[in-house]
Amino acid sequence: MCHNEWVGNSSSKDASLLLPLSRQDEVMAQPCAQLDLRAILAETRIGDVELTRVPQVEPQQSVADAAAAMRRERHGSALVCQSGRLVGILTERDLLRQLGLHGRLEGEVAAWMTPDPKTLSPHNTLLDAVRWMQRGGYRRLPVVDASGQPLGIVDVKSVMAFLVDQMPNTIYNQASRRVLTVQECEGA
Structure with missing residues (x-):
């Protein structure tokens, strides 16, 4: 104090x-x-903040369709789900990397996605999310329930929006x- x-x-x-x-x-x-931003982040559970909704696609879906869904939803990622469970994430980085190698958006999402991404649960804290983002170089992390069903993502923008809401005058x-x-x- x-x-x-x-x-x-x-x-x-x-x-x-x-x-x-x-x-x-x-x-x-x-x-x-x-x-004391660290204390605020450490005391706040991911389940207590509004998660960002992103498109959900299937592994066998065409990568061009997935990219179109990401553009339509104005989001830089899509969660890849099979039978309601998260199996991967497709990000604009994945698309750019593959475009650099192949020059076109062809094939299935399964070939372009990052399989088995790091996930968080609603019980993790925002500090956990920030630490994983920093360690792994992630800008977004999927949040899943106990059965692996995606609930949304926590991303850099949502963490910053939360902090601004909590401490507007300070920020x-x-x-x-x-x-x-x-x-x-x-x-x-």
């Missing part, structure tokens, strides 16, 4: 010119490293540093 600070005209010898900082000013004055104002200076005495 922050301690109380006082801001005033530094050249003034009169302590009555010092003004107490409000809690909002106090939080805004903290450097990024002191914000939006982090770059600014406000220092209050009393220019002249007023009042009795």
Whole structure:
């Protein structure tokens, strides 16, 4: 926690010119490293946040159809499911890698997807998600229930949106540093 600070005209010898900082000013004055974002992420279960819905495709579906579904849904990935269970993920990175090798979108999704992707459960925390994203270089992770049925994904954008919702003043104002200076005495 922050301690109380006082801001005033530094050249003034009169302590009555010092003004107490409000809690909002106090939080805004903290450097990024002191914000307790880690605690917020560690206390929040993935099941408590809104997951991103993405297209679901089947392994035997054409990769061109899957790419069209991703474009139609305006999302950079599709979950690959067979009999209701997650078996892979197809991302724009997979598409670009294969396009670089073959020059065209041909074949089945099974040949282009990343099989058996790292998954999270609704019981994992957002901190778990962030750690896995960092370790694996992932931008999105599928979330599945106990039977392996996909519930959606948690991605970088959804984590950031959650943090902004939790701490809007801190996030939006982090770059600014406000220092209050009393220019002249007023009042009795």
